[in-house]
Amino acid sequence: MAKKKKKSKPTSSKKSVSFRLSKQNKVIFGSLLILLSLALFFSFISFYFTWQDDQSLLSEFRDRNATAKNLLNKFGAAVSHFFMYRGFGIASLIFPYLLCITGLHLFLSIGKNGLLRKWIWGLVFVIWISIAMGFFASEMPLLGGLVGYEMNDFLQDYTGKIGVFLLLLFGLTIIMVRLFKFTPEGVAEFFNRKKSAVKNEFNKEQSSPAATVESEDLTTSAEEEETPVVLDPYTHKENIPPLSPETQTEVKDEADDDLEMEVETVAEEKEETDLLSDKLVEDFGEFDPTLELGNYKFPPLDLLEQHGSGGGITINQEELEENKNRIVDTLKNYKIGIAQIKATIGPTVTLYEIVPEAGVRISKIKNLEDDIALSLAALGIRIIAPIPGKGTIGIEVPNKNATTVSMRSVIASSKFQKAEMQLPIAFGKTISNETFVVDLAKMPHMLMAGATGQGKSVGLNAVLTSLLYKKHPAEVKFILVDPKKVELTLYNKIERHFLAKLPDSEEAIITDNTKVINTLNSLCIEMDNRYELLKLAMVRNIKEYNTKFKARKLNPNDGHKFLPYIILVIDEFADLIMTAGKEVETPIARLAQLARAIGIHLIIATQRPSVNVITGIIKANFPARIAFRVTSKIDSRTILDAQGADQLIGRGDMLFTQGNDVTRLQCAFVDTPEVAKITEYIGSQRAYPDAHLLPEYVGEDSGTSIDYEIADRDAMFREAAEVIVTAQQGSASLIQRKLKLGYNRAGRIIDQLEAAGIVGPFEGSKARQVLVTDLYALEQLLENETK
Numbered sequence: 065m066a067k068k069k070k071k072s073k074p075t076s077s078k079k080s081v082s083f084r085l086s087k088q089n090k091v092i093f094g095s096l097l098i099l100l101s102l103a104l105f106f107s108f109i110s111f112y113f114t115w116q117d118d119q120s121l122l123s124e125f126r127d128r129n130a131t132a133k134n135l136l137n138k139f140g141a142a143v144s145h146f147f148m149y150r151g152f153g154i155a156s157l158i159f160p161y162l163l164c165i166t167g168l169h170l171f172l173s174i175g176k177n178g179l180l181r182k183w184i185w186g187l188v189f190v191i192w193i194s195i196a197m198g199f200f201a202s203e204m205p206l207l208g209g210l211v212g213y214e215m216n217d218f219l220q221d222y223t224g225k226i227g228v229f230l231l232l233l234f235g236l237t238i239i240m241v242r243l244f245k246f247t248p249e250g251v252a253e254f255f256n257r258k259k260s261a262v263k264n265e266f267n268k269e270q271s272s273p274a275a276t277v278e279s280e281d282l283t284t285s286a287e288e289e290e291t292p293v294v295l296d297p298y299t300h301k302e303n304i305p306p307l308s309p310e311t312q313t314e315v316k317d318e319a320d321d322d323l324e325m326e327v328e329t330v331a332e333e334k335e336e337t338d339l340l341s342d343k344l345v346e347d348f349g350e351f352d353p354t355l356e357l358g359n360y361k362f363p364p365l366d367l368l369e370q371h372g373s374g375g376g377i378t379i380n381q382e383e384l385e386e387n388k389n390r391i392v393d394t395l396k397n398y399k400i401g402i403a404q405i406k407a408t409i410g411p412t413v414t415l416y417e418i419v420p421e422a423g424v425r426i427s428k429i430k431n432l433e434d435d436i437a438l439s440l441a442a443l444g445i446r447i448i449a450p451i452p453g454k455g456t457i458g459i460e461v462p463n464k465n466a467t468t469v470s471m472r473s474v475i476a477s478s479k480f481q482k483a484e485m486q487l488p489i490a491f492g493k494t495i496s497n498e499t500f501v502v503d504l505a506k507m508p509h510m511l512m513a514g515a516t517g518q519g520k521s522v523g524l525n526a527v528l529t530s531l532l533y534k535k536h537p538a539e540v541k542f543i544l545v546d547p548k549k550v551e552l553t554l555y556n557k558i559e560r561h562f563l564a565k566l567p568d569s570e571e572a573i574i575t576d577n578t579k580v581i582n583t584l585n586s587l588c589i590e591m592d593n594r595y596e597l598l599k600l601a602m603v604r605n606i607k608e609y610n611t612k613f614k615a616r617k618l619n620p621n622d623g624h625k626f627l628p629y630i631i632l633v634i635d636e637f638a639d640l641i642m643t644a645g646k647e648v649e650t651p652i653a654r655l656a657q658l659a660r661a662i663g664i665h666l667i668i669a670t671q672r673p674s675v676n677v678i679t680g681i682i683k684a685n686f687p688a689r690i691a692f693r694v695t696s697k698i699d700s701r702t703i704l705d706a707q708g709a710d711q712l713i714g715r716g717d718m719l720f721t722q723g724n725d726v727t728r729l730q731c732a733f734v735d736t737p738e739v740a741k742i743t744e745y746i747g748s749q750r751a752y753p754d755a756h757l758l759p760e761y762v763g764e765d766s767g768t769s770i771d772y773e774i775a776d777r778d779a780m781f782r783e784a785a786e787v788i789v790t791a792q793q794g795s796a797s798l799i800q801r802k803l804k805l806g807y808n809r810a811g812r813i814i815d816q817l818e819a820a821g822i823v824g825p826f827e828g829s830k831a832r833q834v835l836v837t838d839l840y841a842l843e844q845l846l847e848n849e850t851k
């Protein structure tokens with residue numbers, strides 16, 4: 065059968081002269097190069113030790129009896145003599161490296177991508193090292209080789225020793241800047257990072273003695289270090305052990321038994337776009353979205369304050385002992401014995417984990433919540449029975465002196481700095497004083513609730529600050545909705561860097577509820593557009609899309625562009641849903657359901673987490689929830705589906721859940737002046753010409769009022785006219801309230817009233833003038849119209 069196949073091979077096409085190597089030839093040629101590189105490598109290395117002995121043999125190359133000491137005998141001695149002695153000295157070792165890389169490219173059919181660049185830089189290195197060696201180690205000829213020596217000699221004749229030294233320095237600079245992308249800022253940043261790391265270390269050391277509990281029963285969580293799990297970098301699963309030798313040989317045996325068959329591999333056809341993109345990447349490098357603001361500087365850490373004690377926890381041993389004794393005593397009063405107790409000290413609360421004696425019902429301890437609170441004379445006691453994943457019961461007791469967690473400390477933490485996340489957010493610290501960092505892109509939307517003054521706005525600022533510290537303006541855009549009009553105004557300064565807005569609006573920060581509806585609908589259009597782009601690019605999410613775009617595999621002429629993440633932040637959602645109802649609920653639900661893959665994320669904050677604000681459909685699509693202190697158990701249930709948020713102590717004490725587990729955190733504190741400094745710092749840098757523009761949305765109520773036909777009037781037109789005339793106040797919200805209509809419909813009716821001459825034109829924030837004085841005049845006006 066094999067014979068037959070050989071005969072039927074089309075010979076004509078094979079014979080045509082082509083410089084393209086077939087797959088088999090690539091493997092052969094590739095392995096030849098790899099082996100050659102190994103041969104060179106070994107002969108060069110051994111040449112270094114044997115060159116003096118072998119030198120005399122060079123003339124007796126043809127003599128079969130003469131043997132050289134080089135590992136590759138006479139061949140090794142001759143080649144090494146050529147490259148190392150007569151050539152470039154120690155720098156010749158780069159040649160085997162380059163040959164090996166080229167061989168691997170061929171062997172694995174990786175393509176020529178970047179190979180030319182490697183060769184060019186390799187040769188530059190060879191020459192530079194050879195001259196440098198000739199200069200610094202001229203008495204050791206083997207280091208610089210003859211070329212290095214001669215070139216030095218030549219250059220020194222013209223420029224002298226200092227001149228050669230300066231030339232070498234210049235060469236080094238070129239290599240560092242072009243190859244290793246060294247910049248003075250980069251170097252400064254490296255030192256700054258080192259400095260702050262040392263500082264952190266120092267602070268940690270200072271704070272740790274306070275947090276040490278020496279009692280035998282009480283141990284801090286620092287002692288309990290989890291054994292690290294080795295994760296696979298690609299799958300993020302635990303590394304799976306390789307096949308055992310037995311199974312491997314089994315597979316091999318089976319393969320041996322098979323009938324031998326010649327497999328003819330067809331040379332892989334490369335898509336034209338691939339070739340083009342490879343060439344573009346080769347010529348211009350990968351697309352860099354940050355290039356337009358290439359000099360953008362990320363805000364430095366110094367803009368943030370240290371706040372309070374600088375991260376150290378101020379709980380003392382006495383307080384710990386006192387609380388422990390009280391818990392033990394209280395439980396003893398109810399005949400509950402404790403087998404073990406352990407404390408974990410956090411910035412605001414300390415968690416006492418207890419293991420009750422055998423036979424104690426957990427519900428019994430849970431019911432004692434109020435009694436324990438009473439005996440400890442403290443607010444905000446929370447009992448977690450049992451702690452999920454541990455066989456213990458947790459009692460969280462607030463510290464007498466809560467420690468402020470500064471934004472600076474969490475931003476500087478290595479957990480945040482090293483976070484390989486798309487949208488990392490450093491929220492604050494957990495109960496065991498670890499920095500808590502989450503990825504907004506994974507959440508993918510977030511609901512935040514809390515009574516007034518409990519830290520919502522600070523929480524939102526912490527989210528925004530985290531992203532400002534980690535993301536370039538090209539990568540993230542915010543849409544800020546601030547019905548309270550004062551909370552987010554500071555971000556106006558970064559409008560042209562980080563904000564997105566509707567094309568026709570002047571202010572980027574939205575304070576007006578009508579604009580919110582337009583913006584949400586515009587975002588829905590953006591979402592549809594992005595899905596269309598993803599479909600065209602045949603990728604599943606924004607990350608893959610942007611990677612493909614950066615690799616120049618998507619043509620901008622087909623409408624492709626780099627897609628920044630868009631984050632919509634609504635500071636007071638209750639207000640919005642009360643005034644606009646379904647008109648905001650529908651697009652928000654749509655965005656929440658669909659927008660995760662295309663990089664649109666929503667963060668919604670509300671003071672009133674009641675069910676008519678956080679409706680079922682919204683809740684279902686916001687798995688990540690944050691609760692600051694709320695006023696009732698019902699509110700806590702609405703936001704978290706669990707109680708506990710009513711027992712928080714305020715000032716940034718919060719609960720976070722992303723599905724099932726609830727984590728208690730102390731939100732990082734960032735004050736308004738700090739935000740002002742950060743926005744000022746960013747705002748003073750070169751910016752884009754305008755804010756990021758969202759697609760235009762033509763709202764239903766945006767047509768002019770002049771051409772409304774009488775027949776086209778709204779069914780509620782007459783009632784609305786009567787309401788307006790009776791109240792002598794031409795506002796859409798009045799119609800909305802009195803007639804229970806949506807904002808859009810009320811707006812349309814107002815326009816029709818204007819067309820009918822009942823109210824005057826739009827006057828900005830003031831209500832429109834009512835042109836009809838009473839109901840009688842209105843009656844007459846409407847009658848005259850129909851005549």
Ligand SMILES: Nc1ncnc2c1ncn2[C@@H]1O[C@H](COP(=O)(O)OP(=O)(O)OP(=O)(O)O)[C@@H](O)[C@H]1O
Pocket residue numbers: 468469514515516517518519520521522523671715716717730731732733734
């Ligand atoms: N993480 C925190 N650490 C320390 N103090 C905090 C923290 N968060 C908030 N506070 C304190 O609580 C005050 C009120 O916080 P914030 O303005 O964020 O409340 P809010 O929930 O947004 O209130 P409102 O809904 O009325 O705007 C802050 O001025 C600050 O003093």
